[in-house]
Amino acid sequence: SWLPNTDLDDPSIANPNASPKSTTQYILTVTSEHGCIAYDTVLVTVGNIVAKVSNDTTICSGTSVQLLASGGANYTWTPTTGLSNPSIENPIASPTTTTTYKVLVSSGTCEDSAFVTITVNPQPTAKAGEDKTLCIGASTEIGEAAQAGFTYNWQPINGLDDATNANPTASPTSTTQYIL
Numbered sequence: 001s002w003l004p005n006t007d008l009d010d011p012s013i014a015n016p017n018a019s020p021k022s023t024t025q026y027i028l029t030v031t032s033e034h035g036c037i038a039y040d041t042v043l044v045t046v047g048n049i050v051a052k053v054s055n056d057t058t059i060c061s062g063t064s065v066q067l068l069a070s071g072g073a074n075y076t077w078t079p080t081t082g083l084s085n086p087s088i089e090n091p092i093a094s095p096t097t098t099t100t101y102k103v104l105v106s107s108g109t110c111e112d113s114a115f116v117t118i119t120v121n122p123q124p125t126a127k128a129g130e131d132k133t134l135c136i137g138a139s140t141e142i143g144e145a146a147q148a149g150f151t152y153n154w155q156p157i158n159g160l161d162d163a164t165n166a167n168p169t170a171s172p173t174s175t176t177q178y179i180l
Helices: none
Strands: 024-031 037-044 057-060 074-078 099-107 110-121
Touching: none
Parallel strands: 057 110
Antiparallel strands: 024 037, 074 099, 099 110
16 A cells, blocks of 8 residues: 555555656555565655747847757757757757747656747848949939838948938049948
């Protein structure tokens, strides 16, 4: 017989299935056919793993981000593509496309998992246009048509009518290299 007999499927057999909700020490009493009694104990430890993972992140193509998981002793990330080390809690992720990573966090026999999505945005293309030759006092448009959602910044700003325009009018007073 087993005591306590709660959370056991049959406390009167030699090997019941135990499903305790918290760590429990069970005492086994065995009585032989001659009336002799022996005792033994077993401790059933209940663990609780809660996998935690860094927030979803957006990166630009060609860059990296460090992921972070916690909650256990062992970590397994999948897919492994783009990860510096899929067996640590904080790998560097360098995916080439948007990827959802799953981390399996374990400690002993308990495990849990969590997900993090890394959204990969393409790098913009800067198009400053062709080199131009002007006479002193003349103006010309540089750059190319604006692309929706992009912001622009020209350097230096001297001689430009709007350094935040994709294709400003340039009126330099000397030879100038503009960088977009």
